[in-house]
Amino acid sequence: MEGEIEPVDCASASKPPRLEIPKVPDDSEKPIAIKRLKDVEICVPIVYGTMAFHLGRKASESQSHRWTVYVRGATNEDIGVVIKRVVFQLHPSFNNPTRVVESPPFELQECGWGEFEIAISLFFHSDVCDKPLDLYHHLKLYPEAESGPKSTKKPVVMESYNEIVFPEPAEGFFARVLNHPAVVVPRLPAGFVLPTPVPIDSVHEKGRGDTKNHPLSHWFMNFSEADELLKIASARQQVQAHIIKLRRELNMMNGLPPPPNPASGHDYA
Amino acid sequence: MDAKDILGIPKTQLPTTQEKKSRPQKEPQRKPDGISREVYALTGGLAPLMPSIDVSQLKKRPPSDEKITWQWLPFTNSARKDNLQLYHWVRVVNGVPPTGDYSFAKYNKSVDVVKYTDEEYEKYLTDPMWTKEETDQLFELCERFDLRFIVIADRFPSSRTVEELKDRYYGVSRAILIARAPSPTDVSGHPLVKDPYNVSQEVERKRALSMVLSQTKHQERKDAEVLAEAKRITDSRMASRAAEEPEMPVASHVGSESADRAVVLGDTVSPSSNIQLPSATVVPSTSIIADSASTLASLRMLRVYLRTYALEQMVQAASSSAGLRTIKRVEQALQELGVNLKPKVPTKAVCAEHLELRKEILTLLNLQKQ
Numbered sequence A: 001m002e003g004e005i006e007p008v009d010c011a012s013a014s015k016p017p018r019l020e021i022p023k024v025p026d027d028s029e030k031p032i033a034i035k036r037l038k039d040v041e042i043c044v045p046i047v048y049g050t051m052a053f054h055l056g057r058k059a060s061e062s063q064s065h066r067w068t069v070y071v072r073g074a075t076n077e078d079i080g081v082v083i084k085r086v087v088f089q090l091h092p093s094f095n096n097p098t099r100v101v102e103s104p105p106f107e108l109q110e111c112g113w114g115e116f117e118i119a120i121s122l123f124f125h126s127d128v129c130d131k132p133l134d135l136y137h138h139l140k141l142y143p144e145a146e147s148g149p150k151s152t153k154k155p156v157v158m159e160s161y162n163e164i165v166f167p168e169p170a171e172g173f174f175a176r177v178l179n180h181p182a183v184v185v186p187r188l189p190a191g192f193v194l195p196t197p198v199p200i201d202s203v204h205e206k207g208r209g210d211t212k213n214h215p216l217s218h219w220f221m222n223f224s225e226a227d228e229l230l231k232i233a234s235a236r237q238q239v240q241a242h243i244i245k246l247r248r249e250l251n252m253m254n255g256l257p258p259p260p261n262p263a264s265g266h267d268y269a
Numbered sequence B: 001m002d003a004k005d006i007l008g009i010p011k012t013q014l015p016t017t018q019e020k021k022s023r024p025q026k027e028p029q030r031k032p033d034g035i036s037r038e039v040y041a042l043t044g045g046l047a048p049l050m051p052s053i054d055v056s057q058l059k060k061r062p063p064s065d066e067k068i069t070w071q072w073l074p075f076t077n078s079a080r081k082d083n084l085q086l087y088h089w090v091r092v093v094n095g096v097p098p099t100g101d102y103s104f105a106k107y108n109k110s111v112d113v114v115k116y117t118d119e120e121y122e123k124y125l126t127d128p129m130w131t132k133e134e135t136d137q138l139f140e141l142c143e144r145f146d147l148r149f150i151v152i153a154d155r156f157p158s159s160r161t162v163e164e165l166k167d168r169y170y171g172v173s174r175a176i177l178i179a180r181a182p183s184p185t186d187v188s189g190h191p192l193v194k195d196p197y198n199v200s201q202e203v204e205r206k207r208a209l210s211m212v213l214s215q216t217k218h219q220e221r222k223d224a225e226v227l228a229e230a231k232r233i234t235d236s237r238m239a240s241r242a243a244e245e246p247e248m249p250v251a252s253h254v255g256s257e258s259a260d261r262a263v264v265l266g267d268t269v270s271p272s273s274n275i276q277l278p279s280a281t282v283v284p285s286t287s288i289i290a291d292s293a294s295t296l297a298s299l300r301m302l303r304v305y306l307r308t309y310a311l312e313q314m315v316q317a318a319s320s321s322a323g324l325r326t327i328k329r330v331e332q333a334l335q336e337l338g339v340n341l342k343p344k345v346p347t348k349a350v351c352a353e354h355l356e357l358r359k360e361i362l363t364l365l366n367l368q369k370q
Helices: A171-177 A225-254 B002-007 B015-026 B037-042 B118-125 B132-144 B149-155 B162-180 B199-213 B217-240 B250-255 B259-275 B282-301 B307-318 B324-336 B348-369
Strands: A018-020 A036-038 A042-054 A065-073 A083-089 A098-101 A106-112 A117-124 A133-138 A156-166 B068-075 B086-093
Touching (some): A036 A171, A065 A083, A065 A117, A098 A106, A133 A156, A225 B348, B118 B132, B132 B149, B132 B162, B149 B162, B217 B282, B282 B307, B307 B348, B324 B348
Antiparallel strands (some): A018 A036, A042 A065, A042 A156, A083 A098, A117 A133, B068 B086
């Protein structure tokens, strides 16, 4: 697979994913042993952040902005397939600072005047993972540049891209999300038998769970990995060129023949 | 004293030296009675803390009301089958010789080797690999040599391995046991029935043992390295699973690694570790690779994690051998190259490339130092 974060060890890179059945001790309280897929990772790209609108004329001392904090799929697909609920922990000065959102789109709107750190806890469905994952985001209300009168039309947007990784997903989970657009799932070798997926009881009170037609969607930031990849690739080339040059100089000083190209000694797969 | 006069050393000496002189004279002035001086000196000249021997008992005389003689008398040994009569000295008390069997007869133990009849053989014990003759010979030797299979194997007319002989013996015994038992449940607790002899496992086990025995020092060192590595990986796993539910007993799995497992592991790991040792920078690169491997392992133990977290861990592992200043210089280099210190779009590919870039910058900095 491309871009594996792995040490130079060709042996494990080509291992096919295999089932791992944990040994259940005789006197265990767990009745079922969960079958997991080893060397397989399920990845859910997400974007989370805040969007703040200045209230303009309607602003008061204590309520100058209306802001929304949210977690969405990076491609605006419905992440409710993986995430069961999200808990936003706000500043204690808010009423009921622990806000629970039970269904997608996972967002929360509030009014206020201050910037603070919001703790976002993602809770997953029971067949996915029984431990929550925590994210942190700083609520930004004021733009970088002091651009004169604050516009009520243009929000201050602060988003972060990240990917939720499940390193050894349960078979049932894999089977359930196999073809869902919000989830990145590797291809299993042919003939791999998965159990029939059990649909989860999902609550979609707000209609659809995806954010493709979200009212604020045109303010969403674009995250393209291509630019970053290009930047890093060119940086790597520069560094590699430096290395070759230095090695040659060093070997000339030591009276040795020029060294082989470092690319041949490493595996950049 | 005269010498001191000559040398001009003052006559008055320090009190400590005088103490030392007087102390040796306080050696055991009294030695206890009852044992001779030389014997007492064996204990180092000091009395034992707890007198182990009651000194007054040492010169005890036997009770004088008994008349003891020693006589040269015949005796029989119940362990012998041939009624051989031998003679030995016997302590006779008041004219009455001691009664009872020869005192060593009780040590003549033998094994209960199963005896089967011909019909039992026909019914339960036939085997394509063994003739009745061979089986009978085997059992006779087993009885004769008390199941010392090494000897039996040596004496066996046709060449069979120890494992084969054991397999046949235990197989026959087991079959007879089950056949003769009134009901299967009666014998299900018997060790022969519960854990039958496993030929392949035995062969494998002995082969592994002999491999361990014939290991060279080099191989031994390699094995120690691999085991230390495995221990480190499990330790980091245990650390990251400290608060988790005990679903997979990984630790016990690793803990039960026997010698032969370690040998097999050593065989498979050593070729790949040879690939990982390129040239001059041997030590740092192996430790970095080891750190990365253990970081990857501990990441896999988490049920869920963020890509950015994984990248942070891997970056930490890769720069574990670098000082703070070097890390700052790496970050400086990244900035000069126009690359974000933390990727804005941390996808799997981007994170991998970023990590590789950091490693390359480290290599470059190391080279520049030279």
